[in-house]
Amino acid sequence: MPAADLPHAPDCMQDAHGHIRFGRYQGCIARLDWPRPEGRWPRMLQCLRHKRWQYLALTHPDYVIALAVVDVGWTGAAFAYLFDRRTGHMLADITTDSFPRHAADVADQPFAAARFTCHSLSIRFSRRDSTLAVDLQSPALKLAAHVDLGTMPPVLAVIAPVGAHSHTTHKTAALAVSGFADCHGQRYSLDGAVASLDYSNGLLPRETAWRWASAHRAGLGFNLQQGYMAQHENATWLEQQLCALEGVQFDFHPQQPLRRWHISDEAGLLDLQFTPEGLCRKNQNLLIAASRYIQVIGRFDGHLTHPASGARHVVQGLSGVTEDHYARW
Template sequence: MPAAVLPAAPDCMQDAHGHIRFGRYQGCIARLDWPRPEGRWQRMLQRLRHKRWQYLALTHPDYVIALAVVDVGWTGAAFAYLFDRRTGRLLADVTTDSFPRHGAEVADQPFADAAFSSRALAIRFSACGSYLAVDLQSPALKLAAHVDIGTMPPVLAAIAPLGAHSHSTHKSGALAVSGFADCHGQRYSLDGAVASLDYSNGLLPRETAWRWASAHRAGLGFNLQQGYMAQHENAVWLEQQLFALEGVQFHFEPQQPLRPWHISDDDGLLDLQFTPEGLCRKNQNLLIAASRYIQVIGRFDGHLVHPVSGARHVVQGLSGVTEDHYARW
């Protein structure tokens, strides 16, 4: 069964003896200071393996907007899309990288500064006290947003061993947001949208794969993953409280991802049906690296069980995303 209360996040990931504080926590780890190896060759390999990304999703009854800045260690990348739920169309879909240059900057603090700039797409996250300012510029899509990080629900912080490697992640619940997006001459107000942030920072294996689901509204949400992080980033938000989950299972047809998905957990606390509405798909091969992923936009129905009270919370038409991702980086 999941723990009733997660311990408070430490201020840094290493203890006084230089050991990484593996575990799941509530709150933000202010400093993500991975131990530096002693040898020059090992330090160079660590720089190549070090991955950081900051992802923002904005869900609304009429649309879903997602964007991210990714520091791969040896290069950078970014993507952004706007999916119109009323028409079922992906109105903007921009993905670019800076190969062979680096081109991406992501701070070693969660929900802080990050930037990527190219002719096709420029994204900037700027931490401004109680809010995170987000600016996106591309020919197809523009965005100006303020995401409230001063009064957000409990944050999930997780640090997990991955064999010879390690990784950390921070996941937010439902966040207030203001601003607007412009796409092909149409303005989309962010009033009524719900924001969620995903900040990840770690030393990942050469090949990494995962399945992921995320959806949030005020008082209820979840972050679920099956893959490289095992159970470490599985969590639900209920009644302004954060609870860890153990293993989850994703049942879907990888070759036909627009068919319904079924997601459940090992303890019987979560049972969800995901109905796809559309997807964003990318297949990239840079010879020395490759990325294959689908991010599916849709709605979740089912239930979550409060792990302490046993109360059953109905999930109905909750907007969110699922993902199936393989990376060789």
């Protein structure tokens, strides 16, 4: 389904009758106005179920940088890493949470303000007009970046049911970025890097799991997921258009994630081999919550087919990430 067939995103999530506007859209949903339940206990339960996160990936022929701020309702978390593709080494890998305190704040608006602050890591996203400024401070890694939102391709916006709950997500294609990162005395210019953003906001079940893949360059990219959002957030960016995909399958070895992955779709529009180069991993058990998380950095090869024109687009050595995640939160 090409972008012309995807409706434009509504201004808000609810229609005039208070019904949630489930669907796939192009553009940004300006107001994420989740219905407030009646009663003190349902409102408290909604607060615990409400999850928000903002994720930024910066991919470059020489490195991959990723960072995120996560507000899980009753606590917060953040991570950041820098992977050097030339050496195959993870030069910085910082993961922290604020349990039992709450140090995360993510706005109810895509690609806007977000922050996380603790003694070992500070991340701040701040929006001014069409620029998203990102500042990261830690002993191992520092980052100052400006992401250009003014000329971005169509944004994928999704409102989808998740069991008895609902969730929204916004994904961008390749974005221009400027700035630098400092890691262990070495400066990495962001010139030539490509930025992509993932903003998610909604109510999730107690246990949530997904597999995810994302990679972008100018004129070509994809966001693929198998898990709690079903097929709703599967899409490619081709020929300046946003194209929706249906079911996507991830064939990989969960116990050996550094072996090659194979990702394909039901309609035969996508066939990708993912060759891992490195990974970051987190296993955490807080008794009342748990997380098993692997994000793998590597390169994609294969092809994408435009669903309307039938044109086949070769993917060769495209830098990106895959993910395998289970959360009890």
